[in-house]
Amino acid sequence: MxxxxxxxxxxxxxxxxxxxxxxxxxxxxxxxxxxxxxxxxxxxxxxxxxxxxxxxxxxxxxxxxxxxxxxxxxxxxxxxxxxxxxxxxxxxxxYRFGTTVGATGRLAARVLHGDLYLRGTGDPTMLAADYDSLAAQVAAAGVRLVTGNLVADDSWFDGVRLGTGWAWDDEPFYYDAQVSALTAAPDTDFDAGSVIVRVSPTTAGAPARVETVPPTDHVRIVSSAVTGAAGTGSTVSVDREHGTNTITVSGSVPAGASPVQEWMAVWDPTGYAASLLRAALGAHGVRVLGRTTRGVTPPAARTLAERRSMPLxxxxxxxxxxxxxxxxxxxxxxxxxxxxxxxxxxxxxxxxxxxxxxxxxxxxxxxxxxxxxxxxxxxxxxxxxxxxxxxxxxxxxxxxxxxxxxxxxxxxxxxxxxxxxxxxxxxxxxxxxxxxxxxxxxxxxxxxxxxxxxxxxxxxxxxxxxxxxxxxxxxxxxxxxxxxxxxxxxxxxxxxxxxxxxxxxxxxxx
Structure with a gap:
């Protein structure tokens, strides 16, 4: 870039x-x-x-x-x-977008007795690496255990996710992704609200390997895709069931061929962003005892981590x-x-x-x-x-x-x-x-x-x-x-x- x-x-x-x-x-x-x-x-x-x-x-x-x-x-x-x-x-x-992680409650002996708040303003350039950086900042602030919840705050925008007059049958695809004040992109094209589904060959006749970029538990993969004979054509098809995060993969990818990649919109980008932060917190040794919920960041919350986007x-x-x-x-x-x-x-x-x-x-x-x-x-x-x-x-x-x-x-x-x-x-x-x-x-x-x-x-x-x-x-x-x-x-x-x-x-x- x-x-x-x-x-x-x-x-x-x-x-x-x-x-x-x-x-x-x-x-x-x-x-x-x-x-x-x-x-x-x-x-x-x-x-x-x-x-x-x-x-x-x-x-x-x-x-x-x-x-x-x-x-x-x-x-x-x-x-x-x-x-x-x-x-x-x-x-x-x-103009720059801002994303913060705030906290309420008392921090003592590396235990935060309160909630963490992930608050977004719509930044479409947030990558998994950026959520990892926010988690690293939280850990650097001395937090190792959070007794409360991880609260996703997407209130900067309203809750209407799809535009008026958009085609329903485009909804699973990344160019028709949902709009949220909290979102994430899988690449530096900054295709916000989407994941890349990568289908890779293994050995002929065996199931193909399917993974997402970034790795996330926000979506569920259901795959019947197989590895075809070397030199055959790819017939891989990727779709997402409407109203869910169940991504279906079918067809075959030839042995020895390059992986097939499809960009797919996620359902509920707010939950997607929160899942990336929660996983990153765990990777940096920060354990959140509570659930991931939705809410609004209290005015008195103190900022533990923040990121500003590139300018417009x-x-x-x-x-x-x-x-x-x-x-x-x-x-x-x-x-x-x-x-x-x-x-x-x-x-x-x-x-x-x-x-x-x-x-x-x-x-x-x-x-x-x-x-x-x-x-x-x-x-x-x-x-x-x-x-x-x-x-x-x-x-x-x-x-x-x-x-x-x-x-x-x-x-x-x-x-x-x-x-x-x-x-x-x-x-x-x-x-x-x-x-x-x-x-x-x-x-x-x-x-x-x-x-x-x-x-x-x-x-x-x-x-x-x-x-x-x-x-x-x-x-x-x-x-x-x-x-x-x-x-x-x-x-x-x-x-x-x-x-x-x-x-x-x-x-x-x-």
């Missing part, structure tokens, strides 16, 4: 290309040639019956092309442009590059807490709507039900997204926001993000900084591009109601044309394939 952040620091120099040419004349990009080429790209037969909207403007707002761009549509993960910009406005780039300016990188849904929803509730002392979606959405006029967006003319774009009830127009992109350039936080956007054709995951495999070896590679978005039947791409003559442009393409095809090649063709000199229609080819299942990063391997 830190190496990737250093790479990003160099990329900030590129921001000057988008801040010094606001007055470039419209003539720098020939309207007729551009319109003809974009019309030709959007005439792709794969778009028949789809609702396609595209707008292209200069960074000072001059319109170069538009097609249906005032119509509201489902934005998919382009909603994260709104959420991230609003979070920088409301919380600030230096750094969290933006995995959030936006990898299109992390849980980061968006946690930030939404954190904004609600900051503005109205209520960590809920409703309060967060109100906070977002409060800053939209500053971006030139009328909040009465859009609908946002969550922060990630998972909700099928979200509605926003490409014109509104472009207004946001233009207005963001005047903000002091713009350089870190711009650098956090995926960059076309850059193979490093923490640079290219969801665009790392797209537009390689084209004028758009290393040039287009844009946010992707995908749901079944929905695809979006909105961001910045510098034309061949140095003119800085903003664009937004959102397509709804497509059937059975990937719209990514068409979006790429549009972005490549914007980055290309002169008429490039003949050189831009959009071969559509099967429709992908969600964002690239959600599939991990792409």
């Amino acid at each position: 830190r190496q990737s952040l250093r790479l990003l620091a160099g990329m900030l120099v590129a921001v000057t290309a988008l801040t010094g040419v606001a007055g470039a004349p419209v003539a720098a990009q020939d309207r007729g040639s551009l319109a003809g080429d974009l019309d030709a790209i959007l005439a792709n037969p794969g778009l028949a019956g789809a609702d396609v909207a595209l707008v292209v403007r200069t960074v000072d707002g001059q319109e170069l092309y538009r097609r249906g761009s005032d119509r509201r549509q489902q934005p998919a993960s382009n909603a994260k442009l709104v959420t991230s910009a609003a979070a920088l406005e409301v919380l600030g780039p230096d 300016s750094e969290l933006l990188v995995p959030f936006m590059k990898l299109s992390n849904n849980l980061h968006a929803e946690i930030l939404m509730k954190a904004m609600g807490r900051a503005r109205s002392n209520e960590g809920s979606w409703n309060a967060g959405i109100a906070a977002v709507r409060g800053v939209l006029p500053g971006f030139g967006i009328d909040p009465a003319r859009l609908s946002l039900l969550d922060g990630s774009g998972l909700s099928r009830m979200d509605q926003i127009s490409p014109d509104q997204l472009v207004a946001l992109l233009i207005a963001a350039r005047s903000r002091p936080w713009y350089p870190v926001w711009y650098a956090a956007l995926p960059v076309a054709g850059e193979p490093d995951r923490m640079v290219g993000g969801t665009l790392r495999s797209r537009m390689r070896n084209t004028p758009a590679a290393g040039n287009v900084h844009a946010k992707t978005g995908s749901l079944t039947g929905v695809s979006s791409l909105s961001g910045y591009v510098t034309a061949a003559d140095g003119q800085a442009l903003v664009f937004s393409m959102v397509t709804n109601n497509s059937v059975g095809i990937s719209l990514k090649p068409i979006e790429d063709a549009v972005a490549v044309r914007l980055a290309s000199p002169g008429s490039a229609a003949a050189a831009v080819r959009a071969d559509t394939g099967p429709e992908p299942d969600g964002e690239c990063s959600w599939r991990k391997a792409c």
Whole structure:
């Protein structure tokens, strides 16, 4: 992560290309040639019956092309442009999440005569190692025995775990994980509220080995998976029973093959976080006699251990590059807490709507039900997204926001993000900084591009109601044309394939 952040620091120099040419004349990009080429790209037969909207403007707002761009549509993960910009406005780039372990009662002879309180504020970057560090701090404070309970305090947010309009059948998977003020991630992508289920081969014909990362007793594994013959294909399937933490594993993994890994959302991330701390306390010689319960930390509790997250300016990188849904929803509730002392979606959405006029967006003319774009009830127009992109350039936080956007054709995951495999070896590679978005039947791409003559442009393409095809090649063709000199229609080819299942990063391997 830190190496990737250093790479990003160099990329900030590129921001000057988008801040010094606001007055470039419209003539720098020939309207007729551009319109003809974009019309030709959007005439792709794969778009028949789809609702396609595209707008292209200069960074000072001059319109170069538009097609249906005032119509509201489902934005998919382009909603994260709104959420991230609003979070920088409301919380600030230096905002950090805090997690503490507090105590009540008297500490004497290494015995705490009271309860321990684990209190969270939504930190999505908490790893098992961080709970281990909290436990080590408790032990260093002289505690060896706790006569009371371990109390999990997730009251910073409300108890609503899943967003309005989210698909029920996505609920077991990590990109649709539950939102809680206490949570944990299994990796440095910070996929909060999930575990990695690792299925490894043993010997042919024997049961496969199944384990979780991190190890936790919060989930129960029920496996019928076996080790297949060497050279056969993997048929491993991993699922979680709705409303439970029973994870089922079936199929076969070939002998000698690499382990199969699946990221799965846990049911009740609060309990998951508490289980990691309890296990870590035991590993550091701290025994808790009582149960793990839920409650609110008393104001008089003294802090024994604490951790602060990286600042929001750094969290933006995995959030936006990898299109992390849980980061968006946690930030939404954190904004609600900051503005109205209520960590809920409703309060967060109100906070977002409060800053939209500053971006030139009328909040009465859009609908946002969550922060990630998972909700099928979200509605926003490409014109509104472009207004946001233009207005963001005047903000002091713009350089870190711009650098956090995926960059076309850059193979490093923490640079290219969801665009790392797209537009390689084209004028758009290393040039287009844009946010992707995908749901079944929905695809979006909105961001910045510098034309061949140095003119800085903003664009937004959102397509709804497509059937059975990937719209990514068409979006790429549009972005490549914007980055290309002169008429490039003949050189831009959009071969559509099967429709992908969600964002690239959600599939991990792409």
